[in-house]
Amino acid sequence: MPEGDTVFRTCARLHEALAGRVLVAAELRWPSLATADLTGMTVSGVVPRGKHILLRLDSGWTLHSHLKMEGQWRIEHTDSLTHDTVPEEGARNERPSRRAAATWLRHPDVRAALITQEWTAIGLRLGVLDLVRTSEEHTLVGHLGPDILAADFDVSTAVANLASSDTTIGAALLDQRNLAGIGTMWAAESLFLERVNPWAEHVDASVITRVVERARRLMTAATASGRQSSTGSSRPGDNTWVHGRSGRPCRRCGTTIRVAPIGPPTRERVLFSCPTCQGGLAPTDDGRPIAPLGARGGRRGRREPR
Missing domain, CATH: 3.20.190.10 (MutM-like, N-terminal)
Known part of the structure; x- marks a missing residue:
């Protein structure tokens, strides 16, 4: 989407x-x-x-x-x-x-x-x-939360909405009622870069703030360049850290990237993550090996964008 x-x-x-x-x-x-x-x-x-x-x-x-x-x-x-x-x-x-x-x-x-x-x-x-x-x-x-790309984006309201959500941080980020505009790619990439487990609950507001501000920076850059990239590379398959890379080695630590569903029934999406960099597997992930899926790409030495 x-x-x-x-x-x-x-x-x-x-x-x-x-x-x-x-x-x-x-x-x-x-x-x-x-x-x-x-x-x-x-x-x-x-x-x-x-x-x-x-x-x-x-x-x-x-x-x-x-x-x-x-x-x-x-x-x-x-x-x-x-x-x-x-x-x-x-x-x-x-x-x-x-x-x-x-x-x-x-x-x-x-x-x-x-x-x-x-x-x-x-x-x-x-x-x-x-x-x-x-x-x-x-x-x-009118049901939407603050627009993450709006000039008058209210980060405090967005963070408060996310912090009060009774679900995981990954699912909360995808709920447009909390803040509007983030989808699975930017949620996965922002959570990875801030080393936050998508399936974590009751995340501290300071951590949520970092995730939201990271997503806003990445998305703002994409609106200016027309290229969606969190790695600094615009080459297909090399433009993300975890999104679309299940079964591939993490570019940061080498652990196999995992993918699992997240969110309430009938509204589930999938998020990609690194269990080592982000503190564990998804609750529904049995840890069995998975075949590489999505864009190609291996472990790369690349400085994380700020």
């Missing part, structure tokens, strides 16, 4: 392409919104709220979307609506291009298309799509 930094960059691209522009056409291919007509409305702006995307219109409406596991927003030149080339199989480039907007609009994965004179925004495989009054955005995102 795209994490807060990816959503932040998606919103920035949508805002740059659409803000201040009039929608000359719009299609919402969502059962409850199929008859909604946004034509003639001007996009006021696009802002992130954790992993949620809020596209505001001058008419007082907000188009809310969530990418869930596989969603994305593409930006295409509207003049390519007259072209008829076919997108490459598996193409996922989200940057503006002059390729085949017309063909993209015929794609079965399209859930929304917002067309201005210059740019067309195409929402593919969106997990959620809502249209609400801007004054009622709170009904969709």
Whole structure:
């Protein structure tokens, strides 16, 4: 699932392409919104709220979307609506291009298309799509904790929420009601770098503060560079310490990286960790050998980023 930094960059691209522009056409291919007509409305702006995307219109409406596991927003030149080339199989480039907007609009994965004179925004495989009054955005995102990437991020409230949670620190970090924006990658990497066991409970507030501040630094850097990396390397398979590296040796101590589910039933996710660096196995981990899974990579000598 795209994490807060990816959503932040998606919103920035949508805002740059659409803000201040009039929608000359719009299609919402969502059962409850199929008859909604946004034509003639001007996009006021696009802002992130954790992993949620809020596209505001001058008419007082907000188009809310969530990418869930596989969603994305593409930006295409509207003049390519007259072209008829076919997108490459598996193409996922989200940057503006002059390729085949017309063909993209015929794609079965399209859930929304917002067309201005210059740019067309195409929402593919969106997990959620809502249209609400801007004054009622709170009904969709009001439950979220402080946004970790917001300029006015309230770290004390986020830490208090996490400290009062009745679950493990790993599960608490993934609960968007405590703080919004962190997903499995940044939770795993931040916990590893601060040597905190994801399955620990009743973690001291000072330790939680370090984990949250670490995650914020890493995610802020990713929004600026466009590259998700906690190791300093942007090479695929070499950009994380533990995430996606089960069965591989820890880059810091050489112990085999483990992966285990975390969180309440029906809402379980998986987190990667090093049992030596982070103080033990997950409660559900029997310690049996596991085959390497995910990105390649071995033990590397690399200074941990601060």
